[in-house]
Amino acid sequence: MSKVLIIGAGGVGSVVAHKCAQVPEVFTKIMLASRTKAKCDAIAARLSRPIQTAQVDADNVPQLVKLLKKFKPDLVINVALPYQDLHIMEACLEAGVNYLDTANYEPPNVAKFEYKWQWAYHDRFKKAGLMALLGSGFDPGVTSVYTTWICKHFIPKPHTLDIIDCNAGSHGQPFATNFNPEINIREVTAPGRYFSHGRWVETAPLSVARPFRLPENLGDLTIYLMYHEELESIVRHVPGLKRARFWMSFSETYLTHLRVLENVGMTRIDPVDYQGTPVVPLKFLKKLLPDPASLGPLTTGQTCIGCQVSGLNAKGRPQTVYVYNVCDHATCYKEVGSQAISYTTGVPAMVGAMMMLTGKWSGTGVFNMEQFDPDPFMAALERHGLSARVLKKAVLREK
Numbered sequence: 001m002s003k004v005l006i007i008g009a010g011g012v013g014s015v016v017a018h019k020c021a022q023v024p025e026v027f028t029k030i031m032l033a034s035r036t037k038a039k040c041d042a043i044a045a046r047l048s049r050p051i052q053t054a055q056v057d058a059d060n061v062p063q064l065v066k067l068l069k070k071f072k073p074d075l076v077i078n079v080a081l082p083y084q085d086l087h088i089m090e091a092c093l094e095a096g097v098n099y100l101d102t103a104n105y106e107p108p109n110v111a112k113f114e115y116k117w118q119w120a121y122h123d124r125f126k127k128a129g130l131m132a133l134l135g136s137g138f139d140p141g142v143t144s145v146y147t148t149w150i151c152k153h154f155i156p157k158p159h160t161l162d163i164i165d166c167n168a169g170s171h172g173q174p175f176a177t178n179f180n181p182e183i184n185i186r187e188v189t190a191p192g193r194y195f196s197h198g199r200w201v202e203t204a205p206l207s208v209a210r211p212f213r214l215p216e217n218l219g220d221l222t223i224y225l226m227y228h229e230e231l232e233s234i235v236r237h238v239p240g241l242k243r244a245r246f247w248m249s250f251s252e253t254y255l256t257h258l259r260v261l262e263n264v265g266m267t268r269i270d271p272v273d274y275q276g277t278p279v280v281p282l283k284f285l286k287k288l289l290p291d292p293a294s295l296g297p298l299t300t301g302q303t304c305i306g307c308q309v310s311g312l313n314a315k316g317r318p319q320t321v322y323v324y325n326v327c328d329h330a331t332c333y334k335e336v337g338s339q340a341i342s343y344t345t346g347v348p349a350m351v352g353a354m355m356m357l358t359g360k361w362s363g364t365g366v367f368n369m370e371q372f373d374p375d376p377f378m379a380a381l382e383r384h385g386l387s388a389r390v391l392k393k394a395v396l397r398e399k
């Protein structure tokens with residue numbers, strides 16, 4: 001018996017609402033609140049059972065505290081934007097509510113991913129007897145769970161980790177992003193960074209690439225080395241890793257458009273004076289690009305996201321294991337009205353919430369996904385639409 005408040009009625013928020021509504025034995029009462037209430041109502045109208053909706057500006061802490069004190073949820077699932085994380089955490093502390101999100105805080109005026117701002121809340125959550133679970137999406141999220149699951153069951157002494165995020169799907173648009181365009185473009189245009197022998201190595205944005213053959217004959221793609229936030233928490237919580245990298249696939253068309261947009265200054269995040277009005281080019285670009293939620297009915301093909309870990313097995317012998325999920329865009333759309341990117345984020349957010357509300361994952365303070373037993377999370381993912389597959393061989397080879 002528990003009450004949950006979902007904040008954010010975008011692509012991911014819609015999936016979280018659908019998936020929580022499918023599990024009434026855990027999520028007894030659900031409220032969906034966002035900046036635009038009409039979006040919450042439109043989602044609510046498509047669900048299998050009634051939920052409450054509300055308007056809230058999550059950057060307005062007193063307004064959010066008022067809503068929390070009125071609805072009295074056991075947990076807030078934050079699937080608004082990373083800019084809201086700290087405000088929502090503040091409101092949770094003030095109202096005495098547990099917290100979960102899927103993306104780490106980013107300051108609006110610097111495209112920078114770091115956990116330091118949210119880790120700084122640890123003592124306050126601990127003192128308040130509350131739990132905050134950070135990054136319970138797919139990546140970050142399931143990628144941490146796959147890593148700890150591989151270490152628990154196959155490779156107790158891990159040496160290298162490669163997280164490989166591929167989208168072999170197509171939405172038929174000349175240029176669109178699969179989740180919030182502003183957050184996506186900030187992430188993709190940032191310098192690459194990976195962990196190697198105790199230090200971070202920086203690379204120019206999208207300058208390191210590899211051909212990658214997807215499992216199960218899903219095709220051949222090019223993957224690019226990027227920085228991704230879970231690398232920071234994984235190297236902190238998974239002992240022994242000598243190297244950790246993150247790769248993402250992009251099509252040539254996507255990259256060509258992105259290059260042009262960058263070259264003409266449309267991905268800038270600083271305000272530009274336009275006839276006396278300050279305009280942030282990237283925010284304006286977001287207005288022009290397709291809403292990721294609108295891509296659901298247009299997208300076909302599959303996503304394939306997984307982790308390859310190499311190291312020593314229990315017998316002390318070298319071993320490599322690759323664990324991955326394949327998710328079909330059209331199947332997701334049929335189930336919840338969203339494409340696979342929103343689905344693969346929304347399902348783990350619901351599962352993380354389930355872990356917290358059922359006490360399978362518990363604690364006081366601020367936690368990352370690698371700090372808990374991966375087994376119950378893996379079992380719940382399997383039951384709720386994201387099954388894992390295991391290959392005991394390397395899929396990403398050294399050159």
Ligand code: NDP
Pocket residue numbers: 007008009010011012013033034035036039056057058059079080081082084102103135136137138139140141178179180183292293341344345
């Ligand atoms: P969308 O842009 O589709 O949705 C964001 C929603 O948040 C919108 O409904 C928006 O309202 C609402 N919102 C924004 N600001 C506020 C505010 N101040 N107060 C209340 N509501 C607000 O984004 P996505 O659904 O694609 O992404 C949601 C989150 O999921 C992001 O943080 C993203 O980084 C994360 N993500 C995580 C992934 C993972 O695997 N870990 C993968 C993909 C996404 P409005 O509709 O009015 O604009």
